[in-house]
Amino acid sequence: xxxxxxxxxxxxxxxAGNWKMNMDHVQAxxxxxxxxxxxxxxxxxxxxxxxxxxxxFTDLRGVQTxxxxxxxxxxxxxxxxxxxxxxxxxxxxxxxxxxxxxxxxVLVGHSExxxxxxETDETLNAKVKAxxxxxxxxxxxxxxxxxxxxxxxxxxxxxxxxxxxxxxLTADQAAQLVVxxxxxxxxxxxxxxxxxxxxxxxxxxxxxxxxLFGEExxxxxxxxxxxxxxxxxxxxxxxxxxxxxxxxxGASLDVAEFASIVRFESHAGA
Ligand SMILES: O=C[C@H](O)COP(=O)(O)O
Numbered sequence: 001x002x003x004x005x006x007x008x009x010x011x012x013x014x015x016a017g018n019w020k021m022n023m024d025h026v027q028a029x030x031x032x033x034x035x036x037x038x039x040x041x042x043x044x045x046x047x048x049x050x051x052x053x054x055x056x057f058t059d060l061r062g063v064q065t066x067x068x069x070x071x072x073x074x075x076x077x078x079x080x081x082x083x084x085x086x087x088x089x090x091x092x093x094x095x096x097x098x099x100x101x102x103x104x105x106v107l108v109g110h111s112e113x114x115x116x117x118x119e120t121d122e123t124l125n126a127k128v129k130a131x132x133x134x135x136x137x138x139x140x141x142x143x144x145x146x147x148x149x150x151x152x153x154x155x156x157x158x159x160x161x162x163x164x165x166x167x168x169l170t171a172d173q174a175a176q177l178v179v180x181x182x183x184x185x186x187x188x189x190x191x192x193x194x195x196x197x198x199x200x201x202x203x204x205x206x207x208x209x210x211x212l213f214g215e216e217x218x219x220x221x222x223x224x225x226x227x228x229x230x231x232x233x234x235x236x237x238x239x240x241x242x243x244x245x246x247x248x249x250g251a252s253l254d255v256a257e258f259a260s261i262v263r264f265e266s267h268a269g270a
């Protein structure tokens with residue numbers, strides 16, 4: 001992530017907290033209120049570093065009410081969406097419903113959706129398109145498992161996921177897209193890819209996006225790293241040129257820890 005001479009970032013960093021299947025609708029309100037208070041106390045500038053949370057679906061109505069009622073600058077989104085608009089799809093959630101709840105973002109293709117729910121690249125491509133159709137910005141998650149990493153084919157593997165999942169997008173859509181590189185072996189394990197690993201993959205993803213959609217579009221696309229991000233390692237990862245933010249799982253449930261990640265500039269180089 002680079003800054004210009006006036007100190008502004010080339011791309012606005014995004015610090016995203018994926019709560020996964022944690023926090024019921026009552027706990028969600030407490031967590032979000034504490035986060036907002038903590039960031040307010042620290043005089044956080046949301047225009048400089050964007051903050052988003054991804055609560056379970058059942059929490060979203062409460063989150064919407066709190067954000068609107070207290071005029072919070074924290075964005076929020078769903079952890080998944082259906083590739084369909086409406087109909088006989090028991091258990092699924094339409095992007096239209098998320099948009100109506102004020103969601104700005106939606107996660108697509110998190111590794112837990114790919115592995116636990118067997119979501120294929122074909123389905124994920126349809127979900128990415130459904131997100132745009134309903135005015136949501138998809139945060140497309142890509143990344144390799146341990147065996148692929150050990151075989152040394154992680155870059156090809158991850159770029160193949162990207163190509164399949166963004167097929168058919170316009171250059172404008174690709175410019176708005178957020179891609180999160182999440183090596184599966186680093187998720188919830190305490191194993192964190194080094195800043196160099198995150199940069200290697202994010203640079204490769206940006207080059208691939210440039211080849212697919214043109215340089216101008218690829219310069220605008222925000223690329224995140226996810227996998228065991230904590231306050232202690234966030235600043236070094238975020239200092240990398242092509243890393244524009246982080247997707248945080250476990251540490252996003254701890255207000256002090258997550259707020260400290262959001263405030264990464266205050267302890268950069270520490
Ligand atoms: O969506 C978040 C990622 O799965 C990372 O989770 P983690 O920070 O608990 O490793």
